[in-house]
Amino acid sequence: MSFTGGLAAALPDNGGEPASNQADATAPAVEAAAPDTRPQDHGWVAKQGYDYELYMKSAKDLAEAQARFTGKEPQVAVGGLAQGKMAFDAAVYEWNDDFGDVGPRFEELEKQLFGAENHVRAGINFEKVQSLDVTQEGSIRVVPIRKFEDAALHPVMLENVQLAGYEIPTPIQQYCLPSIAKGYDIVACAQTGSGKTAAFLIPILSKLMGKAKKLAAPRPNPALFEPGITPGVRAEPLVLIVCPTRELATQIFDEARRFCYRTMLRPCVIYGGGRVGDQIQQLSKGCDLLIGTPGRLVDFINRPHVLTLKRLKYMVIDEADEMVSSDWETEMKTIMSGGDQEEGNITYMMFSATFPKICRDLAKEHLAHDHVRIRVGRAGSSTxxxxxxxxxxxxxxxxxxxxxxxxxAPPCRTLIFVNSQRAADEVDDFIFNANFPCTTLHSGRTQLEREDSIRAFRSGKAPIMIATGVSARGLDVHNVLHVINYDLPSAQYGGIEEYTHRIGRTGRIGNLGLATSFYNERDADLAETLVKTMLETHQAIPDFLQSFIPEGFTPKGEGDINLLKFDADSDNGEEDATESAEAAGGAWGAPEATSGWGVPAAGGLGEPTENPTTLTPVPADPTWAVQPEVQQPTAVNPVAVASSWGATPVNPSSVAPVNSWGAAPVNPPSAAPVNSWGAAPVNPPSAAPANSWGAPPVDPPSAVPQQTWGAPTPAESAPAPYDDSW
Known part of the structure; x- marks a missing residue:
């Protein structure tokens, strides 16, 4: 039996050849299986039931049963007892005051944290990740690093990075590590699966390691701590990471446990569905890094004897667009400004795939004016x-x-997406009764069931997971080779952005993956954007979608991707752009060719162009200082704008409507007015202003900025020294 979906290209040594992904408009594109075919005959593991009898036991009964369970076959059933404790109870490195500056190794914990199954492995196509265009937007430019050794990391952190299997930093890591080390606020927009979690955890924790004893709150000695007997402490974290889903929170917590190994920084995670008393008990042991979902965080912030943010130094908002689209806006405002934190002493970071107006408003209110904005690839794009x-x-x-x-398909970890909880349960029942080893993940299941499902999926006991899109947002499981969109997401369920997030569960960090989507007439509203998204990565277009192929492209995916036009990230168009521009440096929401998110790095203030909407972003380094060719005002072709930002034009009766926000008028008058924001001066100087946004300084340094990302660098005799300055 041959596989026609193309998974053979993603799976090594399967002996098959990938077939075309052209689909017949009237028939499924997969070969029908024999009625009596069993999945186990094709290599799938045996299915496992969920032991609800064990799950329904009380905490005391569970503890007693756990003792009796030791030594039994661990794969009898999928259930809370067989799978272990909840995520927030996972082991962390407990610091003892007798350790000195660097903690000793614990072989058993090290094996648990850095075992082979937890290694980050760059795929065979990692060079495609390296080739992504990186654009810096804003008044601040940072020089990217090429190696982790160049980032001046604490020696223990550098060792943890190597233990975790990180070898070469991804584009987002190359720019975030030096930005955070210099203390800048950050807004980062990057593709899913690009290594954003490590991009903020590594530099934050490394910077705190040298100051932990001075900054951290007192905590009980873990060697003497006994729950319910030893007095606990109030949690006073130095770092707060906010994320939209429980699964993403526990995933970041697992990553934090690795990077906090052999340090005195203690991570904790809190989320809804977990036992409040147990989570408070974990916090009472001390907490330096706190990961949480908005609802539970607000609950604990309102309990000042449990949690205070007065020592907070860093706040990270992960998946910011999902946070606001899931009606967490009120909770986010409470977390960012409603606690007892000192606003001026906090470094804020926002990571997201897109940045709608609500996200921009939060950034405008809390981030420093000179924050760093980084964009890797097009916002919301695939790979x-x-x-x-x-x-x-x-x-x-x-x-x-x-x-x-x-x-x-060859048996592999497969993630199946549906649009509703009901559909997830129905599909799960159907394929489970067909003897496929499967499990489900959605918000209708209890927290223990959800954590058990993820454990079973990660371990391979249930290599097929049926999930709703929201539940699996940000989910990172190694070796997910196949994503199936059983239901394509309509506009009601997130549209093309949700589609991109779904398929991003595979093909991570340079690995190969396959995404198969079932399409019918109900998905017609997604067809045009879906075709553009596929053409952006040169995918072949099936016959029934070829009518949506734009001019300049072939059904085989050939064509210039710069010709593709996507909707801007703004959700309210030009109105948002006008509102956001003043406080965000004029970039947020401004017209931009490829993504609509900010202004190309090469453009500077005071540089009008005839067609500003066709500018192409220039890679951030080193060519960001190269100015585009602009048409200077002359007597024949003058430039007319307002006297000052927001003021009326000098000669309002003779000024024609503008083409776009910040552009020159269609029919400019014969005289050029005085200088204004966004326009060229009447008498342009011979050199660009020193601090012009995106322009080179008056006296540029003789040294050439570091080579473009991915280029070879001169050999260094030793890693950069660790920088412990605050």
């Missing part, structure tokens, strides 16, 4: 490492097509 197949399948045939697809 060429993911092969995207779209097959036509009527709604009534989806279940059979799904089974056929799973049988035709």
């Amino acid at each position: 060429e490492n993911i092969k995207q197949d779209v097959v036509y399948c009527d709604a009534s045939m989806k279940r059979k097509a799904l089974c056929d697809l799973l049988l035709a």
Whole structure:
């Protein structure tokens, strides 16, 4: 039996050849399986039931049963007892005051944290990740690093990075590490699976290591601490990380446990669904880095005897766009300004795939005016490492097509996305009864069930997971080779942005992956944008979608991707752009060719162009200082703008409407007015102003900035010295 979806290209040594992803408009694109075919005959592991009898036991009964469970076969069933404790109870490195400056190694904990299954492995196509364009936007420019050794990390942190399997920093890490080391606020927009979590954890923790004893709050000695007997302390974290889902919170917590190894920085995680008393008990042991979901964080902030933010130095907002779209806006404002933190002493960082107006308003209110803005690739884009197949399948045939697809594909970790909890349970029942080893993840399940599902999926006991998009947002599981969109996300369920997040669960950090989507007439509203998204990574377009191919492209995905036009990230168009421009340096929401998110790095203030909307962003370093060719005002072709920002024009009766926000008028008058924001001066100087936004200084240094990202660098005799300055 051959597999027609293209997974053969993502799986090594499968002996098959990838077939075309062209789909017939009237039939499923997978070969039908024999009626009596069992998944186990094709290499799938045996399915496992969930032991609800064990799950329903009381805490005391569970403890007693856990003792009796030792030595039994651990794969009898998927359940809370067999799988272990909840995520917030996971082991962390407990610091003892007798350790000195660097803690000793604990072999058992080190194996648990840095085992082979937890290593970050760059895929064979990591060079495609390296080739992503990086644009810096704003008045601050940073020189990227090329190696982790260049980042002046604390020696223990550098060792933890190596233990975790990190070898070469990804683009977002190359720019975030030096930015955080210099103390800048950050807004970062990057593709999913680009290493954002490590991009902020590594530099923050490294910078705190040299100051931990001075900055951290008192805590009980872990060697003498006994729950319920030893008095605990109030949690006073130095770092707060806010994320939208419980699964993402526990995932970041696992990463933090690794990077905090052999340091006195103690991580904790709090989220809804977990036992409040147990989470408070963990906080009472001391907390230097706190990860949490908005609801539980607000709950604990309102308990000042449990949690205070007065020592807070760093606040990270992860998946900011999902946070505000999930109605967490009120909670976010409470967290960012409603606690007892000192606003001026906090470094803020926001990471997201897109930045709608609500996110920009939060950034405008809390981030420093001279913050760093980094964009890796186009906002909301995918990667060429993911092969995207779209097959036509009527709604009534989806279940059979799904089974056929799973049988035709080599067994691998497979993530199936649906749009509702009901659909997730129905699909789970169907394929479970067909003997496929599967589990589900959605908000309708209890927290213990959700954590058990993820453990079973990670361990391979249930290598097929059916999930809703929101529940799996940000989920990072190694070796997910196949993502199936059983339901494509309509506008109600997030549209093309949700599609990009879903398929981003595979093909991470340079690894290959396959995304297969079932399409029918109900998904017509997504067709045009879906085709553009596929063409952006040169994917072949099936016959039934070829009518949506824009001019200049072929059905094989050939064409100039710079010709593709995507909707701007702003959710309210020019109105948002005008409101955001003043406080954000004029970039947020301004017209921009490829993403609509900010202004190209090469452009500076006072540089009008005839067609500003067709500017192409220039890579941030080293060419950001190169100015585009602009048409200088002359007697024949003068430039007319307002006398000052927001004021009326000098000659309002003779000024024609402008083409776009900040652009020159269509029919400029014969005389050029005085200088104004966004326009060229009447008498342009021979050199750009020293601090012009994006322009070179008056006296540029003789040294050339560091080579472009990915280029070879001169050999260094030793790693950069650790910088412990605050």
